[in-house]
Amino acid sequence: MTTQRRFSWHEVGAVVFDVDGTLYRQAMLRAIMIRNLAANYAFRPSRWNELRILSAFRAQRELHAGQTLLQLATNQYRWTSDATGLSVELVRAVVRRWILQEPLRYLRRCTSPGVSALIATLAAKGIKTAVLSDYPAEEKLTALGLSFDYVASATDSVIDSLKPHPHGLEVIANRIKVPVAACLMLGDRRDRDGECAIRAGAMYLLLGTTGRDRSSHFSNFHALQSEVNHSL
Numbered sequence: 001m002t003t004q005r006r007f008s009w010h011e012v013g014a015v016v017f018d019v020d021g022t023l024y025r026q027a028m029l030r031a032i033m034i035r036n037l038a039a040n041y042a043f044r045p046s047r048w049n050e051l052r053i054l055s056a057f058r059a060q061r062e063l064h065a066g067q068t069l070l071q072l073a074t075n076q077y078r079w080t081s082d083a084t085g086l087s088v089e090l091v092r093a094v095v096r097r098w099i100l101q102e103p104l105r106y107l108r109r110c111t112s113p114g115v116s117a118l119i120a121t122l123a124a125k126g127i128k129t130a131v132l133s134d135y136p137a138e139e140k141l142t143a144l145g146l147s148f149d150y151v152a153s154a155t156d157s158v159i160d161s162l163k164p165h166p167h168g169l170e171v172i173a174n175r176i177k178v179p180v181a182a183c184l185m186l187g188d189r190r191d192r193d194g195e196c197a198i199r200a201g202a203m204y205l206l207l208g209t210t211g212r213d214r215s216s217h218f219s220n221f222h223a224l225q226s227e228v229n230h231s232l
Helices: 026-041 049-063 072-084 088-105 115-124 138-144 167-176 190-200 221-231
Strands: 014-017 128-133 150-153 183-187 203-207
Touching: 014 167, 026 049, 026 088, 049 072, 049 088, 072 088, 088 138, 115 128, 115 221, 128 167, 138 150, 150 167, 167 183, 167 190, 183 190, 190 203
Parallel strands: 014 128, 014 183, 128 150, 183 203
Antiparallel strands: none
């Protein structure tokens, strides 16, 4: 397994955040959404097919991870339609409700502790901040009450790729005028966020303490903020 070189905070010109599972606690949100799905569909057996859409949608995105030039904004619905035999229109409506819209109501309470303080500290230290998400990010960031210097999502026409393809990270570096080698990716998945950084030639850290390469993990955002303050 390829690992990154060790880095100093003096080398970091920009921090690029993943969203899902990084800026908010994904397990907490999933528990809420499972309860809501159960309440909505338990007594509607004629609509249980719609639950297949949510599973197939995520599965299709995993299948196409690392690819680029996907026409993702439209094809992600067609892939799911083909996989389930349900209409593109129904797929789009179900995904919009349960993946893109309904979770927004609960995001603020699921915010990762310390993340807003870290963002403020990075700004005070002159380090730019950005977001690279495999899902549309703008509405989520508004719900979380967080702002960044630049926001990029996989479905943006200029990105049109899913991590771990490095194109999104390369676009961000170009737009914020920071060399990609001076970008630090913060995420929660080694196979997506970490691998994206490695392919782009950037640095990365993963939220959590699991994995053999402990030097590439941080336990929480409070600890990371303290590290930045003591290093710069």
